[in-house]
Amino acid sequence: MSDCIVIGGGLSGLATAVALGSAGLNVQLFESRGFLGGRATSYPADVGDQTEIIDNCQHILLRCCVNLMDFYSRLRVADQIHFHREFYFLEPGGRISYLRAGHLPAPYHFTESFLTMKCLSLSDKLSIAYGLQCIRREYEHRKDLDRITMLDWLKEKRQTQRSIKRFWGQVLVSAINEDLGRMAARHGFQVFWLGFLRHKNSYEMGVPVVPLAELYDSNTWQDLGNVEFRLRAPVERIWVERNAVYGITASKREHTARFYVCALPFERLESVIPELGIKADLFQHSPITGVHLWFDRTVTELPHAVLLDSAVHWFFNRDQGKYLQTVISASRSLVPMSKTEVVPLVLEELTKYLPEVRRAKLEKSHVVKEVRATFSAAPGTEQARPEARTPFKNLFLAGDWTQSGWPATMEGAVRSGYLAAEAVTRAAGKSMDFVLPDLG
Incomplete structure (x- = not known):
């Protein structure tokens, strides 16, 4: 019997497995598809032709994604992430503005390049500077940030239309994958505070130099011999009795372990473990x-x-x-x-x-x-995100949709996996910490 069964081979499931494996637990990971990575993976551009491997979509990270980088370090692939220190803003016609850290300390490190950005007028820049100052003042004190949209907040702070379109929107829609009018202000604040204001280098953008799937292929797990992968093994059911899980059904076979981590998308849980009461329409x-x-x-x-x-x-x-x-x-x-x-x-x-x-x-x-x-990181969503613990004493949840402390990003997925792994070690009687604190 394994110490832990992890269900789902996306980033959250992989993070759970690498953390528990490094802690000495024997882990079995079940993934329905023939590859790992979930929504952050790669495959042949042409079916049957391995000469051109593409990512399903370009994934990037910022230097402030400390847990994601820790995950890559544990797999010995951190050197496959190339960091860029400049953001290029391109206008119609081809004129370029750039944003990069200068000589001043945080939070003033962008001052030099920001003042030279041709794509923004002086009034836009003054507007943005005021908005950033408001984020610094309100980040840890304002209580309604999960109840209003980021667009509501920007209008409250009298941001210019061009600053909203060319600065706030460009950064946040890409980071959160949601429109400003649908996004809770809490998440917009977090991106700017952790990614652009708190630490001088936290904004640096990391881009994988290899296809995403290579970051977690079988070779990267060689040092963790106690993690076993079951690919093309969809889990149809998690079985519970009273207050505990007693097994799973995967590919019509029964499997058991001491502990279980479900790292599936939220829309899958209603059919896999209806006893949790998590409905497919929990989020948009x-x-x-x-x-x-x-x-x-x-x-x-x-x-x-x-x-x-x-x-x-x-x-x-x-x-x-x-x-x-x-x-x-x-x-x-x-x-x-x-x-x-x-x-x-x-x-x-x-x-x-x-x-x-x-x-x-x-x-x-x-x-x-x-x-x-x-x-969708909409207002009110945060209170619906469940924590790693469940009513069942040996079942835990992971996924970027759970209460990770971050939006739905690769960092959020890894944090959720580490939180689930911490919960497993506590239940096993040998509590360990895996989540790293945000850059200070």
């Missing part, structure tokens, strides 16, 4: 769309850029300017569109910023729609 989803574009020539020298005033939020240069990954967050308007409609839309947007796109030949494209990419 917010979609994200990634569009991969391969050109016959270099169309940009920039490593990445934010596209201002565009339906496309970001592009990432993946291969010498010939292969771009574009990202559209909170992409509800694209969900009903066919892939043949999405690609021309994205290309037309790119030509406004990168003139060379119009002269280049598009050799190949691939569209990925993650309709259930994240839960």
Whole structure:
């Protein structure tokens, strides 16, 4: 019998497994698909052809994501994350502004580059500076941040329309995967406080230099011989009696352990363990769309850029300017569109910023729609997020939708896995801490 069965091979389940494995527990992880990573994974661009492996969507992290980096360090792949110290803001016509830390200490480290940003007027900059000062004052004291939207708060602080569109919205919609008018102000505050104000280097953006799936393939787990993976093994049922779980059914076979961690998406729990009472409509989803574009020539020298005033939020240069990954967050308007409609839309947007796109030949494209990419971080959602403990003494929850202390991000997923692992060790009588504190 295993010490612990982990159900779900996304980041939260993997974080639980690596933490418990490093603590000496024998872990079995069950994943319904043939690969690990959940929504943060990669696969062949063309079925049956392994020569071009793509991520389902470009995933990035900030330096403030300390638990995610700890997870990568435990798997000895932290060196596969390349950090960038500049954010590029691209206007229609191609004019570039950039944001990077200067010589001043936090929270004033962006002052030099911020003042030179051509995409914002002086009134915009004064407006933003006032807003950031308000976040510093209100972050730990204001009590209604989970009851109002970020847009409500920005209007309350008299932010200019251009600052909302070109600064606040560009940063937050990408970070939270939700529109400002749907996003709880609490989450917007957290992004700016932890990512941009509290620590001088916390904003630095980490981009994996290998396909996501390589970060957690079988080779990375060699030092943890006590973690076993059961792929293509969907868990149909978690069985409970009185106040405990006594087993699971996976691929029509029974399996037992001392402890169980369920790291499934919230919409799966109603069928897998209805006794928990977590309904499929507990939260709403917010979609994200990634569009991969391969050109016959270099169309940009920039490593990445934010596209201002565009339906496309970001592009990432993946291969010498010939292969771009574009990202559209909170992409509800694209969900009903066919892939043949999405690609021309994205290309037309790119030509406004990168003139060379119009002269280049598009050799190949691939569209990925993650309709259930994240839960919607709407006002009131926070109180609905469950903690790791459940009414069943040997069952614990993990997932970016649980009470991780972070929004639905890779950092939030890993934190939730570590919290579940901590709960398991407490129940096992050898309490251990895995969650690292936020950058101070």
